[in-house]
Amino acid sequence: MSDAPPVNRSRLARVAVPLLAGLALAGCAAPAIPGVSVYSSREMVRIDPVQHCDVQLTECQDDESAVGVLEVPPGAPVQISVPVEVSETPWQVAFRYRLDGEVIDARSEVFAPHERLAYTLRLPDDSAQLEALEVQQFGAALVQDQNGVGFVTRGIWVLSVDDRDSLDS
Incomplete structure (x- = not known):
């Protein structure tokens, strides 16, 4: 026979049920969607994605x-x-x-996985005014069109530029 104290089943149930329920909910919760930080002229904003999908692009969240x-x-x-x-x-x-x-649309090069965590966007002229930018994360799916094969966008983070100079003039 064991000298261990008897198990108090009602106390065990009161502790285990909420713990197991919490673990089950944590396992079912959607993974945290990462934010992107954008900095210019001593100001910074953190942006959540307007769209973010799983790697295979089967489940997406839009905001x-x-x-x-x-x-x-x-x-x-x-x-x-x-x-x-x-x-x-x-x-x-x-x-x-x-x-x-x-109005000119442009894009950076595509950065390879693990290549970099940051990018500095420099416009070609000091008088150029940025209007908007998108950070585009690519998924595992590929598409083919008249221009060749390309990645499908998995996540999109959007920045709209507030141009005070053009509003004041």
Whole structure:
């Protein structure tokens, strides 16, 4: 026979049931979606994704209200920091800016997995005004179109630029 004290089953149930329920809920909870940080002219904003899908793009979460806003003066560099979860996949920055009245869409190179956690966007001219940017994380799915094979976007973080100079003029 054992000298261990008898098990108080009702106390065990009161402790174990909430603990097991918490573990079950934690296992079912959606994984945390990483935020991206954008910095310019001594101001920083953390942006949640407007869209984020699992690696195979079978389950997605959308939040159109997640667009970040930051004041960026003409010609100012913009520093973008992504979390490890984004840097573990291919990603890039797409952006739109105005230069001499013309609106120009451009994008960075595609960064390979584990290549970098940050990127500094520098526009081609000091008078160029950034209007918006998107950090685009690519998933495992590929598509083929007339331009060749490409990745499908898994996550999108959007920044809209608040241009005080153009509002004041």
